Amino acid sequence: MEGILFPHGVAQGHEGLKEYRARGGYEALAKAIRTPPEDVVKVVSDAGLRGRGGAGFPTGKKWQFTREAPGEPRYLILNGGEDEPGSKKDRVLLENLPHLVIEGTALAAYAIGATKAYLYINANYAVAIKTITAALAEAKAAGYWGENILGSDFALDIEIVPAPHNYVAGEDTAVLEVIEGRKAWPRQKPPFPVTVGLYGKPTSVNNVETLANVPPIVLRGAQWYRKFGTAESSGTMIFSLDDDLNRPGVYELPFGTPLRYLIEECGGGLKSGKKIKAIMPAAPSSAYLPPEKIDTPLDHNSMRDAGAALGCGVVRLVAEGTCTVEEVIKISEFFTAESCGQCPACRMETNTLTSLLKKVQAGQGGQPILEQFSKVLAFNKGKGFCNLIAMPGPPIESALKLFPGDFAAHLSTGKCPVN
């Protein structure tokens, strides 16, 4: 299938500067810097580009807020902290299409009026960091960043910052903390980074995939971009499939493509040949969907209506014969471990949920214990500085709703019905 980022929808190896230029690389930048920055914001807004880091916030709006916020200098941050279990799209983009990412960064910086951009990349991504470092050198030599970009007045400095290897380090305000030299603890919001960001200045933090979409939009226009996807989720999105599928990897698909296409045509179904018991479209923090929802279109609205979310596109399958109590324990333990610990409510919630699940696993607490989950979640709703506190709820509550038998089996026997 034709893609916007990957010409054939899948990664086809590293693309150097020469190859990138041969398919129109850096032409968008050359075009943009001869137009007012507002035009770049406008075309991205008109294209309907939404953030690919998980929240799906309109990119044009974020840029507009950053541009209009008082204070100089402004900063652009490319967020490649990517530490969601199973997510590999940003790494694949950085390794394969480094110049697309750099051009997207330069365009975004130009749009918001930034003269400094940080490429915040997961420190474990050695190949990606090496690739982007080499590509930056090539791009600078060719005049795509630095002083007087392509003979214009636009100047941009770009610096790589390694991101710590933990989940909250990818949260946008935690990113600011790390770049400022502190530990990855999210800040209280508001204020949002667009007004009070890096060093207190207006800052746009954009995901790698989001910025990779910008050069094609600027070059080919909003109307062309809107040919892909749906009205409210335009363009394509990169989905990541785990190793338990026959063809794991990343797949770029237009928004609105049925989930079934991704799982069956792209992924080739489960390697084990087993039937699907449940689908988690935004692992590990979305609700489980029952297998009968396999035809749900992969777009923000359809997923929301189905009771799940798109997140950053990590689609995980649960095979028949898997116990969902065991599955949600792993998820709950993950969030407990990844909670940074600064907000008492988050510590309380994540620890309590894990403790409750372990009681269920051991067959303790009887029916009343199942009623505690929603109470603990409701008590902590809206608390905490970042969204991590909201993440364990959907998997746990949907598992309770869809697979009460797994919980009942644990409670009545104290043993896993499967293992």
Next chain:
Amino acid sequence: MSRTCLVCQNIDCKSRGSEQLMAELEKRVAAKGLTDVEVKPYMCFGACQEGPNVVLYPDKHWYAKVKIEDLDEITEHLAGGPHVQRLDTIDSSLKELIYQLLDTGVF
């Protein structure tokens, strides 16, 4: 041991001195010869602004904003003395949530 005295040790209560409070409470409980009472840390009662929090279980008494100077009265209560009314300030819905959790064995 049939009774526990749970002292919140989440970061907020800790910042209000709950570690020292717990150590001190352990000493006083021991000095009083209350061998059926175990003083234990608890992860969080969700009442940070009211911390440090101490909950007696299964008696279900909750003492908030506990200071070192309140510990003699609390120990006295554990030994059969009167309930310390002025430290009993937590609203009943939160108490209910936490007591239900404790009833399920989560501590």
